Amino acid sequence: MKFTRDEIRRSMLLYAISDRTWLKEGESLADVCRRVLDGGATFLQIREKDLEPGRFAQEAEELRQLCQRRNVPFVVNDSVEIALSCGADGVHVGQSDLRGRDIRALIGPDRILGISAGTVAEAKAAQEAGADYIGVGAVFGTSTKKDARNLTVEALRDIVRAVSIPVVAIGGINAGNIAQLKGSNVDGAAVISAIFGAEDPGAATSQLLALAKDMVAAHG
Secondary structure, three states, X not given: OOOOHHHHHHHOOEEEEOOHHHOOOOOOHHHHHHHHHHOXXXXXXXXXXXXXXXXXXXXXXXXXXXXXXXXXXXXXXXXXXXXXXXXXXXXXXXXXXXXXXXXXXXXXXXXXXXXXXXXXXXXXXXXXXXOOEEEEEOOOOOOOOOOOOOOOHHHHHHHHHHOOOOEEEEOOOOOOOHHHHOOOOOOEEEEOHHHHOOOOHHHHHHHHHHHHHHHHHOOO
């Protein structure tokens, strides 16, 4: 694997997930992601639920190159095919994507596999399925997934305790509430709108990075 287990754990600190719906006129996703990476994002995922495959693949290739130059892990949401075709570092999938599919076998042993989970049972199953890390949420209210259920700090701590792989919290996290994750023992925070919906995504990333470091340091 290009990234070691320790490097993957450290890269969870501030995990940025792209959202093109926030792009301003004349901006490209690559332009914004460049600013986000320069702002200190430690991991990047491209998430495109509605983009046609050809365009999705093109965007993924551009972001892969940006991340490669900065030695930042880059994964594709859901699409194993696009992850493989663009040479991404890995793929992130949800629970529904695991049904009847061995994602680890599809991507091979050397790529990063992230899996979403909301319970201890799902987290354990994800680890058994070969996940390198788990995205756990939603921890706060989120507009990205309407059916997401909020998790308490105690529930997060239980999930972290149940697995040996890194855990990143996701769901409605922003500069105003990230401190509430102190004591959860998660390895970092995954952020969408608080970065990509910000007036200055680069500055928002820098602020969130400092807060994420403080949050993780406070776990003790």
